[in-house]
Amino acid sequence: MIEFDHAWRTYGSKPAVSDLSLAIPRGELFALLGPNGAGKTTTIKMLVGLLRPSRGAVRVCGCDVVKDPRGAHLHTGYVPDEPTLYDKLTGREFLRFIADMFGMPRHLAARNIDREIENFELTEFADELAESYSLGMKQRLVFAASLLHDPAVLVLDEPMVGLDPRSVKIVKDLIRARTQEGMVVFMSTHTLAMAEELADRVGIMVRGDLRFLGTLDELRGQVALETTSLEHLYLRITASSPDGDAASST
Amino acid sequence: MPGRGAISESCRAIPLEAESRLFWWLRATIAWETLRSMLLGARLRLTLVALLSLVFWGSLYGLFAEGFTFLGSIHAEVISLLFNAFFSSLLLMLVLSTGILLYGSMYRSREARLLLTLPVREETIFAHKFQEAIWFSSWGFVLLGSPMLVAYGVVRGAPWTFYVLLLPFMVAFVVIPATLGGILCMALVAWLGRLRLYALSIAVAAGCAALAWLGWGLLRAGPVDGTSAEWFERMFVKLGVMEQRFLPSWWLSTGLIEAARTSTRPEDRLAALGEAGKFLALLLSNGMMLQVIAAWLARATYRMGYSQLAGEVPSRRQQARGGWFDELLSNCGSASGRPLRLLLVKDLRLFRRDIAQWSQFVIFFGLLGIYFLNLRSFHYNNTYASMISFLNLAVAGLILSTFTTRFIFPMISLEGRRFWILGLLPVHRDQIVMSKFVFAIVGGLPACCGLVLLSDSMLGIPWPLILVHELCCVVLCLGLSGIAVGLGARMPDLRESSPAKISSGFGGTLCLVLSSLYIMAVVIVAAVPAHIAVAAQALGSRPGKSDWIGWLGGPQGTAASILLVVILGVAGTLVPLELGRRAFRRLEL
Numbered sequence: 082m083i084e085f086d087h088a089w090r091t092y093g094s095k096p097a098v099s100d101l102s103l104a105i106p107r108g109e110l111f112a113l114l115g116p117n118g119a120g121k122t123t124t125i126k127m128l129v130g131l132l133r134p135s136r137g138a139v140r141v142c143g144c145d146v147v148k149d150p151r152g153a154h155l156h157t158g159y160v161p162d163e164p165t166l167y168d169k170l171t172g173r174e175f176l177r178f179i180a181d182m183f184g185m186p187r188h189l190a191a192r193n194i195d196r197e198i199e200n201f202e203l204t205e206f207a208d209e210l211a212e213s214y215s216l217g218m219k220q221r222l223v224f225a226a227s228l229l230h231d232p233a234v235l236v237l238d239e240p241m242v243g244l245d246p247r248s249v250k251i252v253k254d255l256i257r258a259r260t261q262e263g264m265v266v267f268m269s270t271h272t273l274a275m276a277e278e279l280a281d282r283v284g285i286m287v288r289g290d291l292r293f294l295g296t297l298d299e300l301r302g303q304v305a306l307e308t309t310s311l312e313h314l315y316l317r318i319t320a321s322s323p324d325g326d327a328a329s330s331t
Numbered sequence: 332m333p334g335r336g337a338i339s340e341s342c343r344a345i346p347l348e349a350e351s352r353l354f355w356w357l358r359a360t361i362a363w364e365t366l367r368s369m370l371l372g373a374r375l376r377l378t379l380v381a382l383l384s385l386v387f388w389g390s391l392y393g394l395f396a397e398g399f400t401f402l403g404s405i406h407a408e409v410i411s412l413l414f415n416a417f418f419s420s421l422l423l424m425l426v427l428s429t430g431i432l433l434y435g436s437m438y439r440s441r442e443a444r445l446l447l448t449l450p451v452r453e454e455t456i457f458a459h460k461f462q463e464a465i466w467f468s469s470w471g472f473v474l475l476g477s478p479m480l481v482a483y484g485v486v487r488g489a490p491w492t493f494y495v496l497l498l499p500f501m502v503a504f505v506v507i508p509a510t511l512g513g514i515l516c517m518a519l520v521a522w523l524g525r526l527r528l529y530a531l532s533i534a535v536a537a538g539c540a541a542l543a544w545l546g547w548g549l550l551r552a553g554p555v556d557g558t559s560a561e562w563f564e565r566m567f568v569k570l571g572v573m574e575q576r577f578l579p580s581w582w583l584s585t586g587l588i589e590a591a592r593t594s595t596r597p598e599d600r601l602a603a604l605g606e607a608g609k610f611l612a613l614l615l616s617n618g619m620m621l622q623v624i625a626a627w628l629a630r631a632t633y634r635m636g637y638s639q640l641a642g643e644v645p646s647r648r649q650q651a652r653g654g655w656f657d658e659l660l661s662n663c664g665s666a667s668g669r670p671l672r673l674l675l676v677k678d679l680r681l682f683r684r685d686i687a688q689w690s691q692f693v694i695f696f697g698l699l700g701i702y703f704l705n706l707r708s709f710h711y712n713n714t715y716a717s718m719i720s721f722l723n724l725a726v727a728g729l730i731l732s733t734f735t736t737r738f739i740f741p742m743i744s745l746e747g748r749r750f751w752i753l754g755l756l757p758v759h760r761d762q763i764v765m766s767k768f769v770f771a772i773v774g775g776l777p778a779c780c781g782l783v784l785l786s787d788s789m790l791g792i793p794w795p796l797i798l799v800h801e802l803c804c805v806v807l808c809l810g811l812s813g814i815a816v817g818l819g820a821r822m823p824d825l826r827e828s829s830p831a832k833i834s835s836g837f838g839g840t841l842c843l844v845l846s847s848l849y850i851m852a853v854v855i856v857a858a859v860p861a862h863i864a865v866a867a868q869a870l871g872s873r874p875g876k877s878d879w880i881g882w883l884g885g886p887q888g889t890a891a892s893i894l895l896v897v898i899l900g901v902a903g904t905l906v907p908l909e910l911g912r913r914a915f916r917r918l919e920l
Contacts, residue, residue, distance in 0.1 A: 092642050126641070129448045133638040150634060151344055154450040165445040167357070168826060169364040181353050182449050183342035210364065212826065230342040 082107050082156075082234055082265040083128065088137035090123050097123040099289045101137070105282075107233075110256065110266040112276035115286035116319050121269040122162070124286070125238050128267060129159045142233050155183065158227030162239040164219040168212035172203055172222050175211060176229060183230040190229075197225035200255060201248075216243035224252060228259070235259065237268040241275065253279060277311040285318050292318055342450075350455040358462065369837060380837060383844040388478050390851065395482035403486060410483070411574075411588060417479075418580035422508045425468055427694070429512030432464040432831055437633070438520060438640050440829070447637060457513065457629035465509045467835045471733075476501060480587065489591035492604055496590045500611055504583045506618035510625050517625070520640055521632035579614060586610030670758045674766035675773070678742070682774070691737075695730050696778050703786040716790045717865040721858040723786040724800055725850055728807040731775050732846035735815035739771045740842045741833035743816070743915065747825030764820050764912050771812035780804045796861055799893065803857045806896055810849050810903030817907025818842045820915040849903050856895045860888040 083105040090098040098120040105111045115121050126132040127139050130146045130153060138145055144152035166175055173194065180190035198207050201221040211219065220243045227235060235256075241249050256266055256279060270276055276283055277297065285293040285300075293300060300314050345353075369377050402409050437443055437460050446456050477497070484493045574581055590607035594600050657676045661669070682689060703723065746753060746763065753763055783804050787797045822838040833839060863884030882888050 090642070130634065131444060131447055131638070132641055133635065135642075147634075151450040151452070154448060155342055155344060157448070159448045161444070161448075163441070165441045167361060167442075169361040169368075170357075174360060178353065178357060179449070181349075182345070182451055184345040184349075184450075185342050 082142055083111075083267055084138075084140040085124075085127075086138045086140065088124075088127060088134040088139055090120075090127060090132060091135045096289050098127070098134075098286075101291055103284065103291065103294065105265050105267060107265060108260055108263045109281045110260045110279050111268065112280035112283045113267070113269045113286060114271075114273065114276060114283055114315060118288075119286040119319075120289040121286055122238060123289075125236055125267070125269050129157060129236055130154065155230075156233045158230070158232035158235045160220075160223050160227045160235075160237045160240050162242060164216070164223040164243075166211040166214070166219055166222060169210060171210055172207040172214070172225075173198070175222065176207075176226055179226045180229050185230055193229050193231070197229055200228075201225045201251060217245055217248060220244055221248055221251075224255075228255070232264065234265045234267065237266065237270075239270060240268060241270070241272055273311045273315055283311075285315060287319050344450055347452060347455065350451055351458065354455065354459040358459075377837070380841045380844065383841065383848070384474075387844050387847055388474070391475065392478035392482050395479045396486055399483050399486040411584060414584035414587065415574045415578075415580055418504070418583050419578055421472060421476075422578065422580050425472070425505060425508035426512040426515065427691075428468040429461075429464050429509040430516040431512075431691075432468055433460060433513050433516045434520070435829060435831065436460045436464060437516070438637055443637070447634065452630070453633040454626035454629045457517075457625060457633060461509065461513055461625070464513070465505060467831055468509060468512075469505045470835065472505060473501065483587075484591055487591045488593050490593065490600065490604075492607075493587075493590045496607060496611065497587075500583060500586055500590075500614070503611060503614035503618055504579055507579045507614065507621060510618065510621040513625050514621065514628055517628050517632050517636060520636035521628075579617065582610045582613050586614070670756075671762045671766050671769065674753075674758070674763060675770055678766065678770045679773075682738075682770075692734060692774070692778075695733075696782065699727065699730060699782055700785065703782060703789055716792060717796070717862055718858075720787055720790050720792050720796070720800060721854055721862070723790075724783055724803055724807075724857075725854045727779050727782050727786075727804070728811070728850040728854065729847065731779050731807065732811050732843065732850060734775065735771055735811045736839055736843045736846060737834045738830065739767065739812060739815035740819040740839055741824075741830035742767045742770075743819040743911075744823040744825060744827060744833045745830060747823060750825075760916050760918075761912050764816060764908070764915050767819070768812050768816045768908060771816060772808055775812065776805065776808045779808055799857060799861065799889075802893065803853055803896060806853055806900030806903075807850060810853070810900055811846050813904035813906075813908040814846050814849060815842055817909070817911030818845070820911030820918075821907070822914075823918070845907075849899070853896055853899055853903075856892050856899065860884055860892045864889070 083103070085101045085103040088098060088101045089096060101124065113121050113124060123132060127134050128141070128146065130150045133147050138147070140146065141153040142156040144156065146153045167178075170178065176194045176197065177190065180194060185193065198204055201224055203218075203221060203225060206214065206218060211222070214222065220240075224240075240252060244252065253275070260266055260281075268276075268280070280297070282294065282296050283300065284291050293303065295303075297311060300311075399410065402413070437457065443456065443460070446459075480497055480501075481494070483489075484497075586607045586609075589603045589610065592600070592603035594603065657680065660679075661672055661676050663672075743764070780801055783800050784797065787800055792800070818838055818841060822841075824833050824836060824838065827833050827836070834842075860883050867884050883892075
């Protein structure tokens with residue numbers, strides 16, 4: 082469903098992502114981990130078509146994100162690290178705009194809008210202007226919008242920022258349920274506990290290189306430590322890389 | 332619930348027309364909500380702005396009507412020249428302003444980032460952002476152009492069809508430079524990459540060089556009487572470059588003049604209307620052709636350009652520029668004033684690093700400087716020289732007011748998102764407001780005073796009058812800065828991140844209208860006694876002391892006008908500034 086084929090991305094002359102090859106099959110929840118500036122956001126931006134790979138290719142459900150961006154977007158739902166909404170639209174109007182943009186038939190759009198409003202407990206303020214929403218409410222609305230068209234691939238960039246514990250629980254449950262139904266989730270996060278709890282496989286990226294790719298058990302097998310928590314394993318793998326990079330946005 | 336992965340059942344790519352309809356719905360809904368919230372929450376402000384805008388429109392109409400009557404009585408041909416000069420200047424400005432606006436909204440905005448992750452065509456995103464940009468860049472044209480053209484129609488006794496055609500002509504014209512700006516913007520981002528800054532600089536330098544060449548051509552020919560036939564002939568020849576038939580400004584000018592043509596014979600009227608229709612069709616067809624090219628370019632380059640731009644590493648070399656000046660400014664003066672100076676240094680740094688700000692500042696004041704430099708070549712008599720010097724003072728003030736509205740007014744609003752930084756520092760809120768005020772003065776005063784001094788010396792104005800003009804300059808700078816900063820603090824838009832949108836909004840419009848009224852008040856109060864005195868001298872008589880006109884033209888009148896100008900300056904500076912400071916102290920984020 083998701084395929085990075087020797088994908089590179091440079092900022093100026095410095096590579097932010099180097100020779101990334103990665104395939105994520107249907108129904109998998111993949112967590113991409115790494116320190117600040119490791120290349121996680123660059124990877125996600127390539128996946129959703131905001132950045133083009135300098136070399137190589139990125140495909141979603143067989144659609145090349147450079148050659149057929151609209152085709153790839155039809156299969157993708159995206160939750161960015163900072164929610165972007167139209168302040169002068171109500172939550173329901175925003176969801177209708179997104180549903181129409183994805184060409185959903187009216188009856189299906191109406192049904193899915195109601196479904197997501199209920200799932201994310203947005204009923205109380207769905208008909209208020211988004212300018213009055215808190216950060217958490219905005220984030221929940223963006224989640225609802227990303228799932229509206231039942232995407233095959235859901236891309237999450239630091240998804241839990243701004244969410245209260247109840248909303249985090251809702252999101253976790255929904256992600257679990259959707260992956261069981263076949264959806265692919267590609268998630269970038271610093272919350273190791275969540276990755277440990279949800280991810281089928283993890284990738285650990287350091288300075289643009291994918292240093293580790295596999296399940297948690299494989300990671301535990303690779304790094305010989307007394308403790309087997311993901312936190313310790315992660316710190317061991319990333320220990321040699323100081324934070325920061327030339328490109329701050331990576 | 333549909334099966335995951337089988338997404339084709341629930342969504343599909345929508346046709347182009349449906350995408351366009353969706354964006355129309357989006358803009359209409361947002362516009363309606365904005366208007367509704369203004370009507371509900373700020374009815375008084377809305378009414379005030381509408382009234383002031385009407386006064387401003389009416390004043391401009393009166394001014395233009397007088398001007399057209401005057402010009403029509405001596406040199407009717409000059410109206411065509413004026414239209415061409417006005418519209419061709421506007422053409423250039425609209426190309427630049429729309430290009431800059433589109434750069435911000437297509438490549439730097441969060442909305443663009445959202446839209447690029449949706450299955451929407453690149454040309455639809457361009458069209459959406461273009462319609463937004465054209466609105467923001469051309470409202471000034473409507474505010475200035477409509478009273479001018481209506482006044483022309485009334486003075487000329489134009490038929491009703493002229494007024495019907497005005498709006499289609501203006502819209503059809505505006506689309507051409509705006510689309511050109513969009514095309515240039517996308518091409519520069521996609522193909523010139525990091526060279527776009529240099530390309531823009533070269534284009535601006537080439538434009539200035541062309542104007543300087545034009546000015547030099549007028550200057551080197553030697554001085555002539557500014558109202559003589561020889562002067563007009565020379566102007567026609569030199570400014571003929573603006574009357575090129577391939578320029579849309581010529582199509583607009585000629586079309587409007589044809590539409591306003593009057594005749595007693597119906598067949599002549601019909602022929603003139605047909606000619607006007609031909610030029611309107613020419614404008615429309617060219618605008619549509621450019622739209623097709625822009626759509627193709629957006630399809631071919633938008634995503635590529637966006638990606639390239641997002642992958643650029645900011646230049647480190649530029650960040651060091653001006654460091655010594657910042658150090659000097661930060662460390663000079665008393666310790667108690669240091670926070671204010673540090674805020675000033677921060678704003679100066681932001682200004683220096685934002686090419687969109689200082690390039691417009693340099694272009695407009697540069698063009699004004701070139702015009703003033705050329706004044707020496709016209710030998711005006713004293714009456715004209717005095718009148719022109721005051722008009723130049725008003726023009727310098729009006730240009731300054733566009734900058735205070737565009738750049739100073741949004742400054743407080745732009746602090747909104749980073750207010751947590753300033754809010755937690757040991758800095759009083761008054762100092763934040765005052766730092767913006769000082770920044771405006773530092774930026775505006777030298778340019779404004781220098782230009783007016785240049786204008787006066789070129790016109791051969793006597794020293795006492797130059798001093799009056801310089802005093803007016805100081806008063807204008809203080810007042811305009813006070814109005815922009817005070818209103819900016821009184822009605823901030825803390826949610827908006829685009830300074831162009833903040834200045835084009837409700838508060839920005841009010842700021843521009845109040846600034847224009849303030850300029851008119853200061854210049855008229857200062858000009859009346861001086862003009863009466865000069866006119867009396869020109870007529871060979873001294874102003875008498877018995878009647879009030881004589882009193883106005885005498886030393887007492889001059890002293891009274893200076894006093895009134897100072898009072899206007901103090902009131903225009905302190906009242907809005909104090910209102911703004913009070914509001915900013917109470918502001919809750």
